Amino acid sequence: xxxxxxxxxxxxxxxxxxKDFYVKYPxxxxxxxxxxxxxxxxxxxxxxxxxxxxxxxxxxxxxxxILLHSVGIQRLLESxxxxxxxxxxxxxxxxSALVTAKALTFSEAVQLVHKRGVFMKNTTETGKMLxxxxxxxxxxxxILIDAKKFGVDIAAINSPLQAVISGHERNxxxxxxxxxxxxxxxxxxxxxxxxxxxxxxxxxxxxxxxYVKQSQINRPIIPIILNNTSLPSTExxxxxxxxxxxxxxxxxxxxxxxxxxxxxxxxIIEVGPKKTLTGLARAFQMKPKFFPTESFxxxxxxxKKRKEGTF
Numbered sequence: 302x303x304x305x306x307x308x309x310x311x312x313x314x315x316x317x318x319x320k321d322f323y324v325k326y327p328x329x330x331x332x333x334x335x336x337x338x339x340x341x342x343x344x345x346x347x348x349x350x351x352x353x354x355x356x357x358x359x360x361x362x363x364x365x366x367i368l369l370h371s372v373g374i375q376r377l378l379e380s381x382x383x384x385x386x387x388x389x390x391x392x393x394x395x396x397s398a399l400v401t402a403k404a405l406t407f408s409e410a411v412q413l414v415h416k417r418g419v420f421m422k423n424t425t426e427t428g429k430m431l432x433x434x435x436x437x438x439x440x441x442x443x444i445l446i447d448a449k450k451f452g453v454d455i456a457a458i459n460s461p462l463q464a465v466i467s468g469h470e471r472n473x474x475x476x477x478x479x480x481x482x483x484x485x486x487x488x489x490x491x492x493x494x495x496x497x498x499x500x501x502x503x504x505x506x507x508x509x510x511x512y513v514k515q516s517q518i519n520r521p522i523i524p525i526i527l528n529n530t531s532l533p534s535t536e537x538x539x540x541x542x543x544x545x546x547x548x549x550x551x552x553x554x555x556x557x558x559x560x561x562x563x564x565x566x567x568x569i570i571e572v573g574p575k576k577t578l579t580g581l582a583r584a585f586q587m588k589p590k591f592f593p594t595e596s597f598x599x600x601x602x603x604x605k606k607r608k609e610g611t612f
Contacts, residue, residue: 305566306378306385306401308371308394310552312491313575314363318349319370321597322377329376333369336408341415345369360494361418364393365411371397371573372407374594378572381604383612387533387566389526389557391578392457392498392547393417401572402521404540409516413544416512420505421495421548428496429473430456431466436485438462444480451476456498457552460584465491467499498552506548513544531556533564558582562589568612570594570603 323330323346334346348356349366357363375397378384390398396414399405405413435441438461445455445464453468453476466476473496480488496502518541524533527543531553534540561569562585569591571578576593592612594600606612 302386302564303567304383304385305561305569306375306388306398306572307561307569307578308388308390308397308401309367309571309573309575309577310390310392310394311360311363311367311497312493313573313577314349314357314366314370315574316349316352316354316357318366318574319373320350322373322600323350325597326373326377330369330373333373333407337365337369337411340408340412341365343415358492359418360422361415364414364418367393367573368397368400368407368411368414372400372410374572374600375401377600378570378594378603381607383570383603383607385523385570387524387526387561387564389561390528391459391554392528392552394573395525395528395544395547397573398525399518399521399540402523402525404519404521404525404537405516413512413516417505417509417548420508421497421502424495424502424505426496426501426504427470427494428468428499428501429470430491430493430496431473431477432463432489432491433466433480434463434487436462440485444486447479448476451479454496454499454549455551456496457554458556459552459554460558460581461555461586462584463581465498467496468501469496498547498550500549502548506545509548510545513541516541526557526560528552528554528557531560533560554578554581558585558589562587568592 388398396410456465456467571593576595579591579593
């Protein structure tokens with residue numbers, strides 16, 4: 302295996318996202334925007350380019366926006382002959398990975414992520430999320446073990462030095478006070494409306510599972526590293542189960558990256574807005590070679606490397 306495409310999750314959306322790509326390749330992105338308008342009756346182009354941050358941050362809008370951005374760049378990369386041997390996505394990024402692997406059409410994926418966002422947004426239980434960054438992996442492991450004493454869940458383990466905790470507001474506030482002045486640790490609250498990837502999302506998971514079970518998922522043409530097991534899979538039922546469990550379970554992104562390293566992937570392209578996953582990669586001892594596509598300029602660098610034969 303030579304190349305992996307990885308896709309970022311929620312929180313990477315921003316006003317003006319993909320506009321530099323749109324100016325250069327309107328035919329690619331207009332087709333996707335029109336598909337969203339037809340399926341969801343949402344003018345996503347207007348929201349992404351000139352809407353308010355509040356509109357775009359709403360989880361039922363942010364998730365389709367990130368999917369569209371990622372799939373648009375994925376199509377551009379593949380038009381240049383750059384395609385993956387394996388793929389993975391962080392949380393909602395998993396749907397972009399499924400489109401890339403031909404397990405879902407874009408139309409099916411955008412309807413699923415919109416439903417996912419609606420159910421998450423309308424979940425009765427709210428809660429908070431807290432990002433924890435440590436100077437040492439051993440310290441982070443201790444924090445995650447101790448976190449259970451506060452009655453919270455581990456939403457994501459993103460790198461050896463970064464994790465996210467999710468749960469009831471009072472419990473998250475308590476653990477924040479515990480960690481706020483701890484040496485070698487930085488904590489900050491995420492700007493989210495609910496405690497995603499926690500037991501508080503059980504209501505959303507139950508509702509979303511109905512749609513996932515009814516959806517047409519095809520056997521992927523390349524392996525997808527699952528969020529919950531961090532193992533590559535081409536089995537439809539394993540993928541379906543993973544999509545459902547995402548709502549309440551931990552995203553083991555750190556383990557997914559280690560899986561890519563163990564497979565000796567040479568090039569890992571982060572396909573989508575910002576370069577969050579690329580930034581996380583710096584915390585790994587054996588640093589994987591990440592290439593972000595957060596801008597048109599960054600994308601063109603990858604294309605140039607491909608043409609020069611250095612990629």
